[in-house]
Amino acid sequence: MKKRFILATNITTSAEDQLFKDKLTAAFPGVAWWHRLNEVWLISDPQGRLEAKTLRDLAKECYIGKRLLAFEINNDGDTWSAISDAGGSAKETFAWLHKNWKKE
Amino acid sequence: MPGLNLLASLVQQATAQGTRATILTPLAWFFGLSVTGLLVSVRWHADFWIQVLLAIFAALGAVTYLSAYVFCLATKQPRLLQTEKYLIQELAIEKGYGDNSTGLLRIETPSNLLSDPLQSSPVQITAAKEQE
Secondary structure, eight states, X not given: OOEEEEEEESSOOXXXXXXXXXXXXXXXXXXXXXXXXXXXXXXXXXXXXXXXXXXXXXXXXXXXXXXXXXXXXXXXXXXEEEEOOTTSOHHHHTHHHHHHSOOO | OHHHHHHHHHHHHHHHTTTTOSTTHHHHHHHHHHHHHHHHHHHTTOOHHHHHHXXXXXXXXXXXXXXXXXXXXXXXXXXXXXXXXXXHHHHHHHOXXXXXXXXXXXXXXXXXXXXXXXXXXXXXXXOOSOOO
């Protein structure tokens, strides 16, 4: 089943973007990606192998010390996975999502 | 208080303009203040020990400044001498964009864009490096 993701980060460098693209396409051949907005990636996995947590962890290896937020968008329900940077508390940073991002 | 508001506004403006932007700037301030203090103390005939103390501060500031400058050049880290404003502009310009059809494209801009970021210069997109 096809899966779609949105990955958002804080400011990254060109080298980090290149590394992320290389790792993503190497680990998951066949994924489609779009990166024409600063710090935003749209990723489509036709084979449904990716998960939000997997994507987050892969991005974490490339964007070291950066805040990340990976959303999985699908028909059954959206999920997300995130990581905070060294200077921020994850609980505090993502409290808003825990509180307001639920469907119900 | 109007005076404090004006001061805060000036500090904010100076920060926004990146005048406090390189690693050498605090050292330059330290050196400048020490020299100023030394000159004032000499002019107003302050105690000798105060003049000596300020002279030591000024000398330390100068040595530290030069050492930091030489260190950055010798260790091949001249980027540390560039302003944060410049580095941020460079970062924004060097960013690549694209998708899995085109690959990551790099946008190149004329070098004068760095000196005038508000100038509306044309951009050129180079050929994609790879196709996915």
